[in-house]
Amino acid sequence: MASIPDFHAVIPAGGAGTRLWPLSRAAHPKFLLDLTGAGRTLLQQTWDRLAPLTGTEGIGVVTGSKHADAVQNQLPALAPRNLWIEPGPRDSMAAIGLAAALLAHRVGPDSILGSFAADHVIGDQEEFAAAVRSAVETARAGYIVTLGMRATHPSTAFGYIRAGDALADATPAARAVAEFVEKPDAETAAEYLASGHYFWNAGMFIFRTGVLLEHLARLHPQLHAGLVEIAAAWDTDQRASVLERVWPSLTKIAIDHAIAEPVAASGGVAVVPAKFAWDDVGDWAALRDLIPAVGENTILRTGDFPDAPEPIIRDGAANLVVPAAGRQVVVLGLTDAVVVDTPGALLVASREQAQQVKEIVDALRAGGSAEVL
Amino acid sequence: MASIPDFHAVIPAGGAGTRLWPLSRAAHPKFLLDLTGAGRTLLQQTWDRLAPLTGTEGIGVVTGSKHADAVQNQLPALAPRNLWIEPGPRDSMAAIGLAAALLAHRVGPDSILGSFAADHVIGDQEEFAAAVRSAVETARAGYIVTLGMRATHPSTAFGYIRAGDALADATPAARAVAEFVEKPDAETAAEYLASGHYFWNAGMFIFRTGVLLEHLARLHPQLHAGLVEIAAAWDTDQRASVLERVWPSLTKIAIDHAIAEPVAASGGVAVVPAKFAWDDVGDWAALRDLIPAVGENTILRTGDFPDAPEPIIRDGAANLVVPAAGRQVVVLGLTDAVVVDTPGALLVASREQAQQVKEIVDALRAGGSAEVL
Numbered sequence: 001m002a003s004i005p006d007f008h009a010v011i012p013a014g015g016a017g018t019r020l021w022p023l024s025r026a027a028h029p030k031f032l033l034d035l036t037g038a039g040r041t042l043l044q045q046t047w048d049r050l051a052p053l054t055g056t057e058g059i060g061v062v063t064g065s066k067h068a069d070a071v072q073n074q075l076p077a078l079a080p081r082n083l084w085i086e087p088g089p090r091d092s093m094a095a096i097g098l099a100a101a102l103l104a105h106r107v108g109p110d111s112i113l114g115s116f117a118a119d120h121v122i123g124d125q126e127e128f129a130a131a132v133r134s135a136v137e138t139a140r141a142g143y144i145v146t147l148g149m150r151a152t153h154p155s156t157a158f159g160y161i162r163a164g165d166a167l168a169d170a171t172p173a174a175r176a177v178a179e180f181v182e183k184p185d186a187e188t189a190a191e192y193l194a195s196g197h198y199f200w201n202a203g204m205f206i207f208r209t210g211v212l213l214e215h216l217a218r219l220h221p222q223l224h225a226g227l228v229e230i231a232a233a234w235d236t237d238q239r240a241s242v243l244e245r246v247w248p249s250l251t252k253i254a255i256d257h258a259i260a261e262p263v264a265a266s267g268g269v270a271v272v273p274a275k276f277a278w279d280d281v282g283d284w285a286a287l288r289d290l291i292p293a294v295g296e297n298t299i300l301r302t303g304d305f306p307d308a309p310e311p312i313i314r315d316g317a318a319n320l321v322v323p324a325a326g327r328q329v330v331v332l333g334l335t336d337a338v339v340v341d342t343p344g345a346l347l348v349a350s351r352e353q354a355q356q357v358k359e360i361v362d363a364l365r366a367g368g369s370a371e372v373l
Numbered sequence: 374m375a376s377i378p379d380f381h382a383v384i385p386a387g388g389a390g391t392r393l394w395p396l397s398r399a400a401h402p403k404f405l406l407d408l409t410g411a412g413r414t415l416l417q418q419t420w421d422r423l424a425p426l427t428g429t430e431g432i433g434v435v436t437g438s439k440h441a442d443a444v445q446n447q448l449p450a451l452a453p454r455n456l457w458i459e460p461g462p463r464d465s466m467a468a469i470g471l472a473a474a475l476l477a478h479r480v481g482p483d484s485i486l487g488s489f490a491a492d493h494v495i496g497d498q499e500e501f502a503a504a505v506r507s508a509v510e511t512a513r514a515g516y517i518v519t520l521g522m523r524a525t526h527p528s529t530a531f532g533y534i535r536a537g538d539a540l541a542d543a544t545p546a547a548r549a550v551a552e553f554v555e556k557p558d559a560e561t562a563a564e565y566l567a568s569g570h571y572f573w574n575a576g577m578f579i580f581r582t583g584v585l586l587e588h589l590a591r592l593h594p595q596l597h598a599g600l601v602e603i604a605a606a607w608d609t610d611q612r613a614s615v616l617e618r619v620w621p622s623l624t625k626i627a628i629d630h631a632i633a634e635p636v637a638a639s640g641g642v643a644v645v646p647a648k649f650a651w652d653d654v655g656d657w658a659a660l661r662d663l664i665p666a667v668g669e670n671t672i673l674r675t676g677d678f679p680d681a682p683e684p685i686i687r688d689g690a691a692n693l694v695v696p697a698a699g700r701q702v703v704v705l706g707l708t709d710a711v712v713v714d715t716p717g718a719l720l721v722a723s724r725e726q727a728q729q730v731k732e733i734v735d736a737l738r739a740g741g742s743a744e745v746l
Contacts, residue, residue, distance in 0.1 A: 022701070312733055315726050328395070328718040330733055333726025334710070339719075345701040346714050348721050353688050353706025360685055360703055 003058070006112050007136050009050045010099035013043060013063040013071055013118035014089055019283040021357045022345035023302065023322055031118035032070050034303045035281055037291055042119045042281070047075050049128055050116060060084055060102070061118070062095040081235070087247045092203075093258040094250045097216060097223065100209040101231035109210025112136050115255070116204055121290055123277030131274045135206040138170040143270040144215070144263050145206040146177065148199025149278045154189035157282050159201040159256075161271050162192075170270055177269040180261050199271060202278055205255060215259050215268070223251045223258070284338045284354040288320035297321060297331075318351070376431070379485050380509050382423045383472035386416055386436040386444055386491035387462055392656040394730045395718035396675065396695055404491035405443050407676045408654055410664055415492045415654070420448050422501055423489060433457055433475070434491070435468040454608070460620045465576075466596065466631040467623045470589060473582040474604035482583025485509050488628070489577055494663055496650030504647040508579040511543040516643040517588070517636050518579040519550065521572025522651045527562035530655050532574040532629075534644050535565075543643055550642040553634050572644060575651055578628060588632050588641070596624045596631070657711045657727035661693035670694060670704075691724070 017030025024030040031043040038045060043061075050059055060082035063071050068085050072078060084098060096115045103111045114132060122128050135145040148161050164178035180201060184192060192198035217224040226246045233242035251258075263269050281287050291298050296317035299310075305326030313319060313331045322340040323329045329341050338354045340347040347357060390403025397403040404416040411418065416434075423432055433455035436444050441458050445451060457471060469488045476484045487505060495501050508518040521534050537551035553574060557565060565571035589597040599619045606615035624631075636642050654660050664671050669690035674681075678699030686692060686704045695713040696702045702714055711727045713720040720730060 022703075312737075314729060314733070316723075325719075327716075328737070329721075330395075330718065330730065331721045332729050332733075333723030334707075334721060337707070337721070339721050341719050343700075345703065346698075346712075346719065348702075348704045348707060348710070348712050350689075350706030356687060356705050357703065360687075360705075364685075364701070 003055045004053050004112075004133060004136050006107075006110065007054055007114065007132075008058045008060070008103055008107075008111060009054045009114045009116060010096060011043070011046055011050070011059065011061045011116055011118045012092060012095045013061050013067065014086075014095070015119070017119060017281075018358045018361045019355060020281070020287065021361045022342045022347055023324060023340055025344070027066075029067065029119075030281065032067065032074065035287060035290075035300070036121060037301055039303070041074055042121065043071065044074055045122075046116055046118050046120070047078075049122060049125055050114075051077070053129055053132055057082070060099055062086060062099060064089060087243050090247065090250050091252045092255045093216075093220070093223065093253045094227070094247075096205070096255050097212070097227045098230060100207075100212045101227040102234055104209040104213055105228075105231040106235070107209075109208065109213070111209050112139050112206065113209050113212070114204065114206040117202070117280070119281065120202060121279045121281055124275070127274065127276035131272055131276070132206065134171045134173055135272045138167070138174045138270045138272060139206045139208055139211075141167075141169045142208065142211055142268075143167070143170060143174075144211065144259060144268055145174070145270045145272060146260065147202060147204040147206075147274045148271040149202045149274055151193050151198055151200050154186060154193045155200065156183055156186055156189050157286075158280070159183055160189075160192050161199040161201045163197050163199065163271050163273075167270055171272070174270045174272050176267060177260075177264040177271045180256060180264060199273065200278070201256075202274075202280065203256065205260065212259065215263050219262055220251060220253070220258055222249075223253075226250050284320060284340070284349070284357075285351050288318075288338065288351065291320075293318075299323070320351075376428045377426050377485075377506060377509050379480075379483065380427055380487065380505075381431045381433070381476055381480075381484060382427045382487045382489055383469060384416070384419055384423070384432065384434045384489055384491045385465060385468045386434050386440065387459075387468070388492070390492060390654075391731045391734045392728060393654070393660065394734045395715045395720055396697060396713055398717070400439075402440065402492075403654065405440065405447065408660060408663075408673070409494060410673055410675075412676070414447055415494065416444065417447055418495075419489055419491050419493070420451075422495060422498055423487075424450070426502055426505055430455070433472055435459060435472060437462060460616050463620065463623045464625045465628045466589075466593070466626045467600070467620075469578070469628050470585070470596065470600045471603060473580075473585045474600040475607055477582040477586055478601075478604040479608070480582075482581065482586070484582050485512050485579065486582050486585070487577065487579040490575070490653070492654065493575060494652045494654055497648070500647065500649035504645055504649065505579065507544045507546055508643075508645045511540070511547045511643045511645060512579045512581055512584075514540075514542045515581065515584055515641075516540070516543060516547075517585065517632060517641055518547070518643045518645055519633065520575060520577040520579075520647045521644040522575045522647055524566055524571055524573050527559060527566045528573065529556055529559055529562050530659075531653070532556055533562075533565050534572040534574045536570050536572065536644050536646075540643055544645070547643045547645050549640060550633075550637040550644045553629060553637060572646065573651070574629075575647075575653065576629065578633065585632065588636055592635055593624060593626070593631055595622075596626075599623050657693060657713070657722070657730075658724050661691075661711065661724065664693075666691075672696070693724075 017024035062084045162179040164176035297319045300322045302324045308326040311329040316334040318336045325341045336351040390397035435457045511518045535552040537549035670692045673695045675697045681699040684702040689707040691709045698714045709724040
């Protein structure tokens with residue numbers, strides 16, 4: 001499979017994935033974990049999907065200093081010059097904007113950049129590659145392009161993309177984005193699904209770096225100026241001092257609000273329908289459904305403690321058991337439960353209540369129990 | 374409270390309590406654990422109940438070499454000469470018979486000995502003392518005496534004692550034991566309860582040592598001869614060699630079958646009704662019911678990891694949570710569940726299925742997973 005000319009990718013690698021506590025913790029965030037039992041972490045799987053399309057030198061990762069070593073260890077082929085360490089989290093526009101400004105500076109404004117989250121699960125590599133190729137083609141025509149995930153059920157956990165008309169100047173599959181909409185209630189989600197005009201929004205964006213920077217200069221001139229200044233200093237001995245001065249002043253805003261929504265309103269965003277299965281592994285229930293069951297239950301081995309004994313599960317079904325502390329786990333007479341055994345903490349929950357872990361973690365954090373988070 | 378003249382006690386401390394796995398394990402058997410959150414282990418609570426009746430010098434413990442150090446550590450007031458270490462388990466007749474033979478040898482055949490399991494829970498110290506005093510008085514008259522536990526529900530988990538006539542030559546409360554019966558089915562248990570003539574059999578026996586040894590000489594002469602030989606050598610430098618030669622030859626038999634049942638058949642066993650609450654803490658369900666609930670759930674702190682964070686239990690009730698590994702435990706949306714978190718193993722079970730742990734442990738043992746048992 002040939003790589004795509006001028007195509008580069010950035011993987012913003014941040015966020016703890018609190019809803020997957022205690023497996024996903026501040027020190028071991030979701031993207032650093034093998035959550036599908038594939039033998040590769042979500043970050044590594046993201047890399048594996050992109051490298052054939054960009055070439056090894058074409059992928060950059062934006063992450064915080066806390067996780068930089070882990071990222072480099074997990075991705076030995078990542079060029080050190082493409083490991084971009086944020087001095088502090090300033091939301092996705094700053095992270096992706098930094099990558100765009102760097103690429104425009106290093107390669108030129110016609111370079112194409114795609115942004116792909118580090119912690120999503122994607123089913124079919126060939127369909128992924130096909131969608132990205134189509135998106136890149138559409139991006140060359142000057143659009144900010146997003147991949148539209150096929151909505152398979154009326155989810156209230158995702159934002160949606162309302163597709164508009166086909167685009168004469170792009171690939172046949174591409175359509176204009178009429179509107180991005182926030183997570184709907186169940187009734188609205190059902191209407192979206194029935195209409196056939198809505199996709200799930202996975203936050204994947206593909207664009208010419210020059211196009212993105214023009215939009216940014218128009219919509220957020222100060223943020224644009226700051227990123228361009230940082231990019232110019234990045235490969236010099238001025239990087240640290242410029243970062244220290246400029247980075248904290250950058251507006252904290254998501255790329256969705258900064259660029260995607262306003263540009264869509266003026267007809268500048270296109271959506272390319274994706275045919276691959278996708279999930280953002282938002283909580284334990286989603287994770288259970290992603291992993292093939294073994295018999296009547298699902299066991300997720302994370303790669304920690306590979307010699308840990310096999311969990312024993314009896315007289316129950318549809319349980320998700322995560323034996324990630326090396327101990328003998330025995331589950332008797334439970335159904336639809338989630339059991340997550342880690343060295344620092346234990347979660348036992350019904351599938352329905354497992355979403356509550358986010359609140360629990362927030363409460364523990366407020367109470368100062370940082371060591372288990 | 375005055376101690377009872379000539380009264381001694383033996384505490385056979387053996388048995389792993391497999392149904393309380395993984396808290397109770399071969400290396401940490403039930404009697405060495407604080408299973409009621411009282412701050413004292415079951416063995417220590419047994420000691421605390423008996424010491425006022427026997428005096429400190431009047432209690433002996435029979436245990437295996439594996440647990441001898443732990444027993445001595447938990448019972449610093451136990452005289453080393455009263456810590457009787459079995460070379461290997463040979464069932465309760467050998468253990469109690471050894472204590473009886475030793476006491477007869479050291480003190481004389483009119484000494485009274487009571488045998489009390491190391492791992493039972495008893496509710497009311499004063500009622501316990503009253504029952505023991507009454508039993509000792511009856512034992513002086515020459516009976517093998519057992520304490521009859523008040524049957525409060527038609528349990529199928531206990532053996533029963535059928536009471537016969539009152540005894541003219543003993544305390545007013547004492548009655549002859551007509552029969553010991555095995556664990557009944559539910560229907561039979563209900564009939565027992567309705568009849569008013571049945572007690573639960575807790576395996577507590579009180580007797581004159583000379584009386585017991587006479588019965589033993591008649592019913593199991595070889596076992597009697599072996600125990601008498603060992604007792605004569607115990608306080609000499611011949612103990613080790615005699616034990617090594619004789620102990621392995623002793624018949625493995627429970628005192629119930631060796632003495633209680635045959636002697637009851639010929640009218641030599643009395644039962645003294647007990648008025649205290651009693652439980653043998655046979656499984657997790659029993660344990661949950663023994664411990665006062667905190668709010669809607671029950672938390673058992675075993676004394677390990679006293680600094681462990683408080684478990685978080687939400688949207689569920691009637692759960693038993695045992696945080697004995699020092700970790701943060703979170704239980705969400707479960708009802709009537711048992712969660713036992715120990716360093717070596719984790720059990721999550723419905724209350725109904727928790728009894729299955731015995732089979733699981735047996736299977737693990739057969740599979741060679743000795744380290745978690």
